[in-house]
Amino acid sequence: MSARGSVTAGRARSSSRDSILDSAGRLFGERGYSSVTVRDIASAAGVSAALVMKLYGSKEKLFAVAKPTEALLTDLDVPVSELGAALVFCVLMRRERGLREPWAMMPCTIQDTPRPEATRAKTRERYLAGTAGLMKDTTPDLRYASTVVALMTGFGEAVRTLGLFDGWDFDELVAHYAAIVQAQIDACQLAGQD
Template sequence: MTTTTRDLILRKASRLFAERGYAGVSIRDVAAAAEVSPALVMKHVGSKAALFDAAATFEPLPPLGPVPDDELGAFLVGDLVDRIRAGGSVPLLRGAVLVLPAPEPDQVRERFHTVYADPLVERLGGGEQARARADAALSALLGLAVGARILGLCGPGLVERDDLVRVYGAAVQGLIAP
């Protein structure tokens, strides 16, 4: 698949917004990162707010369907820990980080709920109780993501992966179990 100029611009903008926040990024910054003119960035996206909106996408949670109910906490923690330790993207953390600097924080919150909370709520059976359990589990996962990725807690050499998944997974499981 070929990368279009728009895809390149959005990818560079996404990285810059995640690193610097909305206020810390200009159209010129994105143009320089993508090695295109600011006019071309504007042609493809229209405005800085539109650029942020298009670039602030969230990767969904891994598919939850095949995971047994009593292993869901460990699965979610394991996926998060593996992403952090591989140095890859941490979708939950990205979603949380993008809310504060967003020009329209409520839109980013809504997207976060659509991509992360709603699938978990559905998996947990729907309704207010499932929403409360999903929100609690996502909050715990975000705490782990912040601690591990940003503060350097629970890293390799500090805590074994399987021990972390066992202990933290049990805590998350306790939050989502009815």
């Protein structure tokens, strides 16, 4: 192989590695370790599963080097009927991975800025607009999205700051708290049908 061919192959391999890591991080962040397959990652990265295995050796080794994406709102791509579970799952996955928790940090971040009122307004708008868009809340006061933001902020604080759910089974906690969040999302869907 010529020097030029070797450089081109190296770039392609580097590009494939980046694509695989990005795809793995996004998928692990969205769905967790056990719900993601090597084939899922390969498909999302546009490469073969064999190349993923050649470059990383195993799903476990890939998981160790991938940086799960911190999906808060914009990266969620789930049906509205599963939104509560996805929101709760993401908080718990960030806890499991030792990643920062935006829901828990939001109140402190607002108070620590030089202009808390302006920051509060921007943050409220971003979180409300994002949540309302995901759950299709078109009420004039965004009452359902407001409730979901309040529930998730409280959950983030309870999980990360207070450690209230430390002894719970992961899946049991997702099901339990997701039902509370999903009740507001479902109520919003019913209100929109009137």
